[in-house]
Amino acid sequence: MTFASILIQLLNGLAAAASLFLVSAGLSLIFGVTRIVNFAHGSLYMLGLYGAYTLIQALGRTPLGFWSAVVLAALLVGIAGVLIEVLVLRRIYRAPELFQLLATFAVVLVIKDIALFTWGAEDLVGPRAPGLSMAVEILGKRIPAYDLLLIAIGPVVLGVLWLLLTRTRWGALVRAATQDREMVGALGVDQARLFTSVFFVGSVLAGLGGALQIPREPANLDLDLAVIADAFVITVVGGLGSIGGAFLAAIIIGVAKAFCIGIGTVSWFGFEISFSKLTLVVEFLIMALVLVARPYGLLGKPQALQRLTTDPAPPLTAPSWKIALVWVVLLLGVPLLADRYITIMLTDIVCFALFAVSLHFIMGPAGMVSFGHAAYFGLGAYAAGLLFKRAGLPMEAALLLAPLCAGAFAVVYGWFCVRLSGVYLAMLTLAFAQISWSVVFQWDSLTGGSNGVFGIWPSAWLADKTTYYYLALACCGAGIAILWRVLFSPFGAVLRAGRDSPLRAEAIGIDLRGFQWAAFVLVGALAGLAGSVYAFSKGSISPSTISIGQSTDGLIMVLLGGVETLTGPVVGAAVYTWVRDAVARHTEFWRAVMGGIILLIVLLFPQGLVGGLKALFLRWKEQRA
């Protein structure tokens, strides 16, 4: 590479870093004060991009029209953020943090469909910035003038934010609330208004980040989750709550990505290394490296423990044998009465139930929230498919070996993950899932790339849908039974102790990390089993089984059912799978309907479906007594 081309890639990377920084700074700010991991932050970015597209059309392609459109779009996104805060999140600030997360998932679904309804499914390519569409020549290479402007905008915004945070009363309140929001309230500060203002500023930053990208990337409906993943990585690499850290991380990642694209394929010692394929992975690799070396990010500090207003998780109660027996009989009997459609749906539900129960195991009793649980489900599915198609193993062998493969990945991923806790842990799981996804997505010769693997059908004796349903029920039922049984073993007790008080658990001589690692592997293998059973029931697999969407589906199932109950995840999986299917058959906008339903449940039952029904039942019993 010549010096000139290195410089060009550097500038490219810095230009891309500007928007990444804006989004991440907003996310960081909101998380710091409200402790809400706002999954809808990427959706706000997407709205900024779409909004700018439409506003430029309305206001005209003049410099004035363009820049008023960008600013206006950012402000409108800010107002959208305020609406989300006031209508949804403000009502559940006292609910468990994970439930707030569920609410932001619902908002993601709703916003995606609002965008689909308003702007359609086609990518929208925006205009170049009027007056800045020329290129500037640097060392004989041409670089768009707009990129140079973006490079300047990043530090300007950083400076403005720094002044706001350190030189104004609002900034002092924000930093104080980041440490101890209850105390800020006791000093007479209206938290609700402070939170709303923080949401406004954070959302404006997301909207601005999106709007500024309009000359560089087309507006499309997949941006929400793609951007939130980027923003998570950057906030975590920089250190949660550190605006300067976000800036640094955005630059590192923006530049690394640009170099991967720029370098292309290189051959070293006879090996062909395709750096452009690394583009999708590089940020996650950087994150994994940074977190292992600095568990709180580059410029982050150990998180101040916010005073919890919620009660600790109640002790688990085992499901009763009698009720379980009734369910088993019902599930065995259903195919005798139901049609093919219901049998297939039940097979799906059974697979997702094991997926959800395994996720619940790790995030509930074991206290390690995973944002990337689809990794093990998807790797199990791919292992089954590849062992069957590429290695030529019999179907039965592939089905049973696949969980071991998923477990083997969990051994590696888990080793890193158990070194972290809280949001950092969740982000690292997401990183591993994304790495797995992009490898599967790009390795055409092995995995079939974006098309996936086809023709993965069960052996003849299992080909009948009803027979396969019984197989799925047996495999997944056994998986669920194992996980539930383990929770009540001494191993399960150790995990719960580690969740409630890691320090005390270690002080009485428990090697907590070791146990958590083992839990990771167990859960990964069983999620892999769910994926393997699922693959053979569908006959094909695609990279979407490892996607963020699949991971968030799992989280929704667990949280919908209720993380504090054992049976909740099963109920959540069943309800979510069934309702999604039922709604999707009637409307293109099933996401909005699902999101609406989830929001209603969040606002009405802050303990999840099963938890909420339990509470209602208890109240009813008390009233009768």
Add this chain to the structure above:
Amino acid sequence: MLSIKGLHAFYGRAHILQGVSLEAHAGEVVALLGRNGAGKSTALKAIMGLVPPAQGEVSFDGRRIERLPPYRIARLGLGYVPEERRIFTDLTVMENLEVGRQAKRGAASAWTEDRLFALFPNLAGMRDRPGGRMSGGEQQMLTIARTLMGNPRCVLLDEPSEGLAPIIVEQMAHSIRTLKGEGLSVLLCEQNLHFSQAVADRAYIIEKGQIRFGGTMAELAADSSLREQYLSV
């Protein structure tokens, strides 16, 4: 000024306050005494709305406040100084004070940074020091100063003498007497009887969430069996 009747409060399922009644009049320093875990801190938190009262009345200046959120209570002129100080460690002394600032109310002259530095001279020399790099005594002064920035008419002080060097305790007592001289009411929780005797006009004794004694400091001083039963460790 501050009147509490039959206050009940829970921590999770634990019934901490079991019908607490007490009063603090204008310009009076009242001590709430009791052993560890008797419910002193919870009483102050319940008055402030930080632990929502399950039952009972809290009136401040004739207004019922037991259903209000903490910030509204603070804005009515009730200041709260927490037990563990809860200084914002990333913020400087000046910024900590800024967070506490509220509009001045009533006829009393408003607290300013300069008046507070006169009251707590140690703070004056460390305006730009982050709260996390201060000693326990300095933090205790800052937390009181921060609450005073809200111009309260009544201050709830949770264990102001806890964990402080004797000379700082002496200073603290002096500061509380100064506040009384300014016309503020003070309700303070204490385990330190000696300190309370130095500052308080009246005292209540709380045990197992119930008030066991209420009277003047002189009455308490005269009754050694009372001290023996409820306060000695």
